[in-house]
Amino acid sequence: MKISSKARYAIQSMLQLAMQVDNKPLTLADLTQQQNISSSYLEQLLASLRESKLVMGVRGPGGGYRIAADLADISIADILMAVHERHLTRPKKSSYGISIYNDMWWDLSESIQNFLSDISLADLMDREDVQTYLHQQRLFKDMTSVASQAEKQRKRA
Amino acid sequence: MKISSKARYAIQSMLQLAMQVDNKPLTLADLTQQQNISSSYLEQLLASLRESKLVMGVRGPGGGYRIAADLADISIADILMAVHERHLTRPKKSSYGISIYNDMWWDLSESIQNFLSDISLADLMDREDVQTYLHQQRLFKDMTSVASQAEKQRKRA
DNA sequence: ACGATTCCCGATTAAATTAGTCAAGAATAA
DNA sequence: TTATTCTTGACTAATTTAATCGGGAATCGT
Structure with a gap:
């Protein structure tokens, strides 16, 4: 299965x-370093994500991009829709003469859609290795924050 | 969700x-009439489907294309793979330094793949309206075959 | 064997989408 | 104020999708 890059x-x-x-x-x-992609292109994608209120930009030093909603509320479908706008919608049943193949197609397409709407970022992060990773990150952060506190203490003295 | 046309x-x-x-x-x-698309383009797609052994071509009058396998054995994933070749495969775990984001991405990508592999053409046809439609087609066919039998009888006499 | 039908194959072109680049501007933290 | 970082818009290049054309090969009915 090919998913667009x-x-x-x-x-x-x-x-x-x-x-x-x-x-x-x-x-x-930061974001570009992980994936190998030009930053200006990724910038465009982030702009789409921002328009869809999935991320927000924070300007100035220490700024960057951050998630703009609850992780459980952001689905894979949301992300896909944000970056490839122009999504068709199922024609009204009334438009007469629509074939049975068409109906079948839309049913399929909707079930794919539903599947993707059911996977949230929170779900993806709910994996053992990811949790372990996050745990380590938090520990690290605490350590450095303690260290910087100590540093301030030292300077003050 | 956008699926390529x-x-x-x-x-x-x-x-x-x-x-x-x-x-x-x-x-x-016959195939192009339903969808609005150029026949030569569809021909190219059918060539891919044929290479993947999903359909077979039958030349000469009365010919055309027909399904080349059991409907239960053809999944949506098979069809997608046939038409957009060039599908990436997950890098070996050994290639060191692969990030956790990458792992998460591949897991997701595999679950989408599995989902699509689980939907067969047979599944899609297993719907009430489709079955009714097919039933009608078969009835019609029986009627016309009876009629043509009668016609042959008449000519012979 | 012939003629109509229909797939088969290759090359070529056009349009759309994706990817990448550049430059100037606006917000903000320190 | 200055360095940092997003914001915006325009522009170009590469790739993929869609369309077009022309001739060839298999097959059916007569």
């Missing part, structure tokens, strides 16, 4: 953002 | 073929 970039970016401890922003540069 | 054409064609009573061949012209 556009979709892959978008989803991978969302995953990276989703995994940030405390939803701390990631810069475009 | 290439995929849509392929799936719709397969559906049309699948619904033929007695797997009687449909010509390119």
Whole structure:
């Protein structure tokens, strides 16, 4: 099965953002480093994600992009729709003469849609290795925050 | 969710073929009439489907295309793979340094793949309205075959 | 064997989408 | 204020999708 690389970039970016401890922003540069893609192109994709209110941009030093909604409320379908706009919708039943093949097609297409709508970012993160990874990140963050506290103490003295 | 129109054409064609009573061949012209698409383009898609052994061509008058396997053995994933070749495969775990985002991506991608592999043409046809339609087609065919028998009788006399 | 039908094959072109690049501007933290 | 970082828009290149054309090969009915 081929999924467009556009979709892959978008989803991978969302995953990276989703995994940030405390939803701390990631810069475009941060995001681009993981995937090998030009930053200006990824920027365009992020713009789409922003328009769809899936991420938000934070300007200035320390800024970047962060997730703009609850992880359980963002589905794979949402992400795909955000980046490849222009999605067709099922014609009204009334438009007469629509063939049975057409009906079958739309049914299929809707079940794919539903499947993808059922997978949230939260679901994807609910895996053992991911959780372990996140746990480590948090530990690391605590350590460094303790260290910086100590540092401030030291300077003050 | 956007599915490429290439995929849509392929799936719709397969559906049309699948619904033929007695797997009687449909010509390119028959297939193109339902969808609005150029016949030469559809021909290219059918060539891919043929290479993947999903359909077979029958030349000469009365010929056309017909399904080349059991309907229960042809999945949506098979059809998609046939028309957009060039499908990536998950990198070996050994290639070191592969990120956790990458793992998550491939897991997702595999679950989509599995989902699509689980939907066969037979499944899609297992719907009440489709069955009713097929039933009517068969009745019609019986009627006309009886009529043509009668016709032959008449000529012979 | 002939003629009509229909798939088969290759090359070529056009349109659409995806991917990448560049440059100037606006917000913000330190 | 200055460095950082997103924002915006326009433009180009590469790739994929869609369409077109022409001739060839198999097969059916007569």
